[in-house]
Amino acid sequence: MATSDAKKRPLWLAMEEKLLALDSGDVSGAGLEATIQRIAGEIDSEGYNVSRHGGNLMQLRWAVDKMRAAGRPMLKDLNAAIAKFSLEDVTDPYAATTRLLDDIGTTWPELRDPARRPEVIRAVEQAKLDLLIAKAKSLTGDEGIRMLIAEAVAPATITRSLEITDEQLEAVKETIKKERAERARVTQLLDKVAEKSEEDKVRHLIDNDVSEALILEMMQVEQGTIDSVKQAMEEELKEKQRLAEEEAARKKAEAEGPALEDISSDDMTYYIDSIREIMEFSDVENEIRTMCEQSSIPKALVDIAVSDPDKLDELEKKAQG
Numbered sequence: 001m002a003t004s005d006a007k008k009r010p011l012w013l014a015m016e017e018k019l020l021a022l023d024s025g026d027v028s029g030a031g032l033e034a035t036i037q038r039i040a041g042e043i044d045s046e047g048y049n050v051s052r053h054g055g056n057l058m059q060l061r062w063a064v065d066k067m068r069a070a071g072r073p074m075l076k077d078l079n080a081a082i083a084k085f086s087l088e089d090v091t092d093p094y095a096a097t098t099r100l101l102d103d104i105g106t107t108w109p110e111l112r113d114p115a116r117r118p119e120v121i122r123a124v125e126q127a128k129l130d131l132l133i134a135k136a137k138s139l140t141g142d143e144g145i146r147m148l149i150a151e152a153v154a155p156a157t158i159t160r161s162l163e164i165t166d167e168q169l170e171a172v173k174e175t176i177k178k179e180r181a182e183r184a185r186v187t188q189l190l191d192k193v194a195e196k197s198e199e200d201k202v203r204h205l206i207d208n209d210v211s212e213a214l215i216l217e218m219m220q221v222e223q224g225t226i227d228s229v230k231q232a233m234e235e236e237l238k239e240k241q242r243l244a245e246e247e248a249a250r251k252k253a254e255a256e257g258p259a260l261e262d263i264s265s266d267d268m269t270y271y272i273d274s275i276r277e278i279m280e281f282s283d284v285e286n287e288i289r290t291m292c293e294q295s296s297i298p299k300a301l302v303d304i305a306v307s308d309p310d311k312l313d314e315l316e317k318k319a320q321g
Contacts, residue, residue, distance in 0.1 A: 019073040090128040133161045257298030268319035
């Protein structure tokens with residue numbers, strides 16, 4: 001009964017792998033027949049039936065004859081052709097297989113056999129995977145993981161080849177998920193300002209906390225455009241802040257009332273009388289200040305009342321002439 005490996009590997013490939021390991025002396029002269037019988041026995045031990053199967057043994061003899069005629073085993077040419085591939089060459093493994101067979105198919109037309117082509121495609125796909133993994137290992141941070149995820153490489157292959165944990169892989173997947181959600185949000189934001197100018201769109205994204213990197217990526221604008229918009233926004237912000245500070249100062253001055261020198265004599269007398277009435281109800285500073293504020297008494301007088309109340313007499317005399 002065939003082993004699990006034998007089930008996966010067709011007989012022709014098992015034979016060719018044995019031939020690949022031979023030296024030229026193994027298939028020449030008196031040793032040729034002994035080599036064929038030895039190989040047949042080795043393949044038998046792997047779960048195939050060659051030495052006792054006339055058709056399979058004949059297939060082995062043909063393979064040996066073809067190797068002797070070409071001066072090299074088939075797999076040597078096949079492996080060499082695959083080794084020349086770059087990652088760009090194997091973007092489409094099926095197209096790459098067609099090109100490969102066009103290249104070596106004259107010498108080895110049997111590789112074009114529909115029964116053999118799947119194994120050639122599988123070898124090209126494995127070459128693509130090996131190239132992807134090699135590139136992933138050369139990248140920094142999580143870029144290699146991201147690349148393999150984008151190429152739909154099996155999770156187990158990613159963790160094994162990059163020597164990372166399942167948790168690390170899942171963390172990168174979650175980050176990618178969030179990034180996709182953010183891109184979807186930015187797309188919606190841009191839809192809302194589709195008729196606006198480029199600068200207005202950039203402003204809209206900045207106002208909605210979109211990162212500069214994502215603005216550059218999704219809007220395809222120059223960094224200078226973002227810098228100009230941010231500078232204009234900063235100037236507007238400074239102006240708004242200046243106006244707010246002026247308004248706050250105006251309200252504060254309005255709440256505090258006029259300075260001492262700006263209070264008329266009649267108002268001075270009225271305010272001092274009011275302060276004295278308030279101080280008859282309480283001698284607690286906070287309470288005095290609260291009641292004075294409610295009575296719209298200027299803060300300059302209130303400060304004197306709570307710190308140097310005797311000075312009120314002096315101010316009153318001065319106001320009365």
